[in-house]
Structure formats: structure tokens, C-alpha cells
Amino acid sequence: MTERMMSNASGQPRPPRKDRRDQAREQSRLMRDDEHARAKRQRLLRRGGIGGIGGVLLAAATVAALVVANQNTPSYAGPLNMASDGILIGGDGTTVSAAMTPALAAGAKPVATDKSQLSDMVNIDIYVDYMCLLCGQFEATNAAQIASWVTAGNATVELHPLSILDTSSRGNNDSTRAANAAACVANFAPDSFLAVNTALFAKQLAEETGGLTDAQLQSLIEKAGATNPNIAACITKETFVPWVRAASDRALKGPLPNADITKVTGTPTVLVNGASYKGSLSDAKAFEAFVTAQTLATGTGGD
Template identity: 60%
Template structure:
């Protein structure tokens, strides 16, 4: 989507058990001997850091985030943090399961202390945002490869700040609602749906996709539940989209070095905000690498 790289020739390979065992022992020896930082980086990026990630993701601990004065609206399942967390056991991507937020409930922040061996990527996206589209086009596959291999998690927060640029159809809200519908009913296909949302992305000042087109796009991404289509049509989570967007804009943003979201995309890696080019995959990969090697114990 990065020289001692997380991806090799554009493909991330799931770690094998013997490679993971060898990497774990190698890491222990390197820490004892205080080997050079460059060697430690190579180990972090290639040494089986996806071990047990699926188990960690599916039982991830949650902590309370301060609430702000937002409209009362129930949220979708699997987005208790206002975002959906996706990880892998090294082969299959799946979502962390969480309860649905009740109306007026405080969102819950993902406890990243259990994810110390991964790049924890957090994205705040608006599906009408062209820069978000550029970021996905240049980094989406790279992120998907890292997540699939167990080298990273990604937590996606769909928000709505560009309704005024959709010719009165509130496409940004409808699109974020569609994402919430998928997260609620078919969360393991959310990453594929997110990718599809940016393929042939509607332009600003257009009406965007219709609800029927959003439902069709979800089916094309592997979503089979008929409930998703009715959820999209009924805009079941439109109120939650408004509330979660206000929370993101007001802050605080947990697990981060920023107070609040000021625009999209907002990209965080292990709590550090990315301020480089959104259209340069090498720059983003280097940033991810730097955050991994800077983590405590690396």
C-alpha cells in the first residue's frame, strides 16, 4: 500500500510456525545482546509478529472514552470504539466483536497494550473525501497485505463531514451508514467493503451512489445478509454517524498524539499521527516501520 520491508515484492506471506519460533528466539537473543537497531527492525517486520493476533483481536479489552454532548443514537455491533478493528491470524482477516453502543452510551477505546507486536493503524475516513480515495489507492493494498499476514491491525472509523458536497443527498452520511450496516451484520467482510467504497469513488459535488448502489456494492464485496440492504435503505445508523462524527471532531481521540480530528483522512500508527504524503506508499511504509522500531521493547 515499504528495505527490511513489511511487504516483499508487494506480497505479504503468512508466517509459518517454524519461522515464528525461530524469530521469537532470535528476538530474545537480539535484546540480550543489544544488537543494532536495523537488525531489530528487520526482525519486527518479518519475524512472525502476527503470532496469536486473532486471539488478541477477538478478545480485545475496552476502556471508556469521555463522552461529548452528541445526539442520542444507538450504534452498530462491532463498533463500540466508533470504529471497527480488523486483524488476522496470519491467513484470515476477521473483526473484533463488540457490543452495540446504546443511545447515550460512551464509546469504548481499543486497548492497544495487548497489540504490542503489530503496527496498529487507525483511519478516520469520509467516503466522499478525494484525499481519502488517494490514500486508499496508494496504500490500501499494502495495509490489507500487512493485516492479512498478521503484521498489523487496522481500525477504521467512517465519519461524515462532506454532506454539503453531495448535491443534497447526504452521501457522506449514507455511505458511513452503509459501512456501519456491514460492520453490524457481516463484520469480517468490512475491509473488502471499505476497499470497494473507494473504487470508482464518487466525486465531490455529485449526488454520490444511491442506496441501492451501496447495497449492490456490499454484495459485490461478499456481504450476503439481506439485512444489510434494508439497513442501508432505512439509514438505520444515520443518527449514530452524526454522533460519532461529532465525537471525532470534538475529541479526545484515544491512543493518539492528537486532540481531535480536523480533516480526513486522519491516519494514526501506534498512536502517532501521519503527516506525510497520502499519495506516497514508500513514505507511509517508512513511517509505519519507524513507529514499530520506536515502540517500547523493540
């Protein structure tokens, strides 16, 4: 299909204007402080003989204040920074960064993002399958303006990679493999996730065709800025495939947190402040209008 990247006419963030830079920087500082404190707590617990599979509950202060999950991280657990089955991304006016959370233990229930801590900005949730052509259409149409809102600190975006189209990949399980690759990025290079998400859709192949090889996935991800050397082995070993399948099953069965719908019935599923978007996937202005309407309806987003 013809791919394109559209932004709004002005090229600037279009939710209601506000200056959140100082607040975002303070949140980022608190995140770093909490990460240092968490590491210290872990060292103290290990000295006291507490560790291993038993795990402990740890608080994870983030750029957008996520709620925490169990700190159990066997090799088949979920990735770091996706305790909610998604990765939350915010901005400080110049750059974007991911909220840091512990890994979700195998068999554990995800812990929803605490949206009450994000009431001063627009909250966008997107459930995607990287083989979904409609997801690619929405991404090509709206990625630039969503990224501008997030970078400016006017919005957060929480991305949930799913695997529901493996049967359309000629036995290659391309849907699952792409979602696993995204999870590897979340685990080892979370601040690059938004760029990688865009890159995966930019190289999207049609359903019923052969997908990207592991080497092609690795090259694409590295070119998008995720250069951590552990990502390659994570892709080839399919480290997070069990989690991808479990998270996909949870999304399809529901209930979805922070949503006016009970479950994912198709992709993309897009939520703005909890309200599901049912408009055009190829009209950036239509999505922008929906975001503005939800901002006014919920009283979020600033002035």
C-alpha cells in the same frame, strides 16, 4: 480521478518480520469461546428477569482484545462491533476478521480499544469520509500493503467512518449514507468490512456530484462479499445515521483516544501506534517508512 492500488515493491508485508499465526489462532479461539460464554450469560440473565433497555456490562474477548461497552441496543443505537466508534480488524496469516463488541447505546460514550493488548504488532487507525478525495487517494495508494500487513498478523487496522462532507453531495447526504452503509456491514457482516471499505472508495464519486443510490450501495457491498440480507434494509432505513452523526461529532470535538492529536481536523486522519501521519498520501513507500519508524520507536511489531 485516476484510481490505482499500489503495494510495496516486494508485495509482502514490510513491518518487521514475525510469526504470529499460532497466537492469532489462539486469540480467535478465545474470541469464539467468549462469544459462547456471553450468549450463555445473556440467557441466564434473561431467566433471572434482567434485560431490556437497562442492559448489563459484558466482556467481549476479541481477536485483538477490545475493551467493552454497555449492552444497550435500541434501534437507534450504534452498530455491533464498533463500540470504539471504529471497527478493529486483524489477521491470522491467511484471512482477516473483525473484533466483536457489543453495540454502543444511544448517548453512551465509546470505549477506546485497549492498545496495551496489541503491543506486539503495528496499530493503524484511519478516520475517513467516503466522499473525501484525499481519503480515496490514501486508500488507492496504501490499501494493498495495509491489507497484506493485517492479513499476515503484523498489524491491526481500526477504521472510523465519518460524515463531514454532506454539503458537497447536492443535498443527497451521500457522506452520511455511505458511513451508515459501512456501519450496516460492521453490524451484520463485520469480517467483510475491510473489503467493503476498499469497494466504497473504488466507486467514489467527486464532491459536488450525485452519489450512489441505496440500490447501488447495496449492490456494491454485496459484490465486495457482505451478503447478509439484513444489510439492504439497514441501508434503506438509515438505521445507524444518528450514530454516524454522533460519532463524527465526537471525532471532530475530541479527545481522540490513543493519539498524539486531540481531534480530527480533516480526513484522512491516519495514526500509527498513536502517531499521526503527515506525509504524502500518494507515496506508498513514504507511508511504509513511517510505519517502520514508529515500529522501531515504540518497540512493537516483533523482531
